[in-house]
Amino acid sequence: MIRVQREDFDVGAEIKRLTAGNHGIGGIASFIGTVREGASHDAASTQIGAITLEHYPGMTERQLEAIEAEARTRWPLDAVLIIHRFGRLEPGEQIVLVVTASSHRQAALESCAFLIDWLKTKAPFWKLEDTGEGAKWVEARASDDAATARWQPKPNAAE
């Protein structure tokens, strides 16, 4: 299940709702991304305040649904939840939540890491940072591509 919303979310309530009544679940992995103060995504700038996330309504949801489906083909998952916020977010605020539940803890842990790596690098969002020199659009980073690349099939791998 995916949601793209302006509003904040309650992690405990979301996990409870997602997994209620399913006693086949043995492990629930989650990741919360928060707005970090004073350390810009872009090494050349200095974020000092809020960030603003812009998204593409419709396409963003489709892409999130597609990555959830991809995770479900790779791991045996009982439940998946992705919540991503947009709009203006102050330091300390929650940006994104990923929850994966499985009968096996490695499946939950790995799929959660896979999804958050994708979300932090490939999800259709654009980030505007408040810096000392005014608002600045963050540029895509090569190091994020490397984190996502871990999950790609290797070009020379046997079929």
Added chain:
Amino acid sequence: MIRVQREDFDVGAEIKRLTAGNHGIGGIASFIGTVREGASHDAASTQIGAITLEHYPGMTERQLEAIEAEARTRWPLDAVLIIHRFGRLEPGEQIVLVVTASSHRQAALESCAFLIDWLKTKAPFWKLEDTGEGAKWVEARASDDAATARWQPKPNAAE
């Protein structure tokens, strides 16, 4: 911070308390282990009901504190929380919580996986399962050792 307790825990409240006011945090990884119904830890038995976790008061806490300290030497972590329950637990109940917070998401994700692998295999707890043929002590599994072994320094690695 570690806690060994009989009582249940509230994941959302724990995460909020752990990370409140720290705006240097960029990512919070967590894992909740729950009692899984109908799929015994031990392939030779069939768990059909509750489990009972026995621990070694004093030593269990010391071991959990030691593994938290180990995680903190391996990754730059802003906050760590481990809660482990003992006593009788019904299917669907929460057993264990690990929360790790860092400015970097990979540090949070990897340390959370490291801690839960250790807790599920090396923590001083003994598990009694209700089965169709009565209560049965679970035996340690080789596959769990393999999950933990991923984190050990390789014997032949350069110093």
Added chain:
Amino acid sequence: MKLLYFAWLRQRVGHGAEDVALPPEVRTVRELIDWLKARGPGYGQAFEDLRVVRAAVNQDYVGLDHPVKNGDEIAFFPPVTGG
């Protein structure tokens, strides 16, 4: 045809969405960009460096040679930065 612009492309163009009637000679994303650039300096700035412009047709990423037709929803945006 509905055109959408996001992030700094939106700011340079001056608006986030517009409806345009496609002239028959515009058959690909690249031709659409060339046609837009002739419409004003904001478009010229937005499409100045195509290495940092991504396009989607009907909400799927496409390359510059992808065909376009009236009725499509076409979006232009910088490389995504994630959440």
Added chain:
Amino acid sequence: MKLLYFAWLRQRVGHGAEDVALPPEVRTVRELIDWLKARGPGYGQAFEDLRVVRAAVNQDYVGLDHPVKNGDEIAFFPPVTGG
């Protein structure tokens, strides 16, 4: 000396904790086990197969040749199964 037993070792011994005065000839964990086994059939069953018995002295894992002395807290338990 305080002795502790956990899980099925506790069940076989018949109790989870006891205080014992150590005779002078018992100097290691292995000698303590041999001395306990002579005390009754429950101990014999508990320490039947030492491959599945772990020991801790003062809350640290130790091997069977680790020294023991009066005043120590010594625990016996099966290999841990985790949470």
